Amino acid sequence: AQRVTQPEKLLSVFKGAPVELKCNYSYSGSPELFWYVQYSRQRLQLLLRHISRESIKGFTADLNKGETSFHLKKPFAQEEDSAMYYCALSGGNSGGSNYKLTFGKGTLLTVNP
């Protein structure tokens, strides 16, 4: 079974401070990891995916297979980063679980001025 854990329901930081949203996963094969974001009054959208190894809006995330983690980081938080963030896992391209994207429970990030 695949599982995603986001240990923090709420995270509050000040503008300009570093931010790290934690994500741990459980999956026996090679996972595909994603971060999705939902800004206020907007639809859920993809922020980044691990295979792209890209930085979006200053956010990065590195897949650590040893620690089974995919933490989202940004060195200097901005007020517009305030949103709900979801970590998600897909079972790669092996087996039936690849069709199911499993989400964590989400972390609500608030960036204070």
Add this chain to the structure above:
Amino acid sequence: NAGVTQTPKFQVLKTGQSMTLQCAQDMNHEYMSWYRQDPGMGLRLIHYSVGAGITDQGEVPNGYNVSRSTTEDFPLRLLSAAPSQTSVYFCASSYKAYNSPLHFGNGTRLTVT
């Protein structure tokens, strides 16, 4: 492209009533899915489809039916609404059945009294 379109945006039902939540996408996506979003629970997969004529159950399928007669449409039917089905429902689609980012609709907020 309109992307993923969900209707209605809001709905109030009485216990025992039935209804259909509509979802349509105009991106020729192979994969479509339904999630429900509940406070503290994140997004949970209800049903999904990897192509026209093919559907399968997700994590929380009980009380819901789906069909996929065309590539574009993926309606979700509540057979006999219960207060436990009060939630925000999201339809999502992706180009391929695996390892492709999901595109979400705006959601349907359902209240069952």
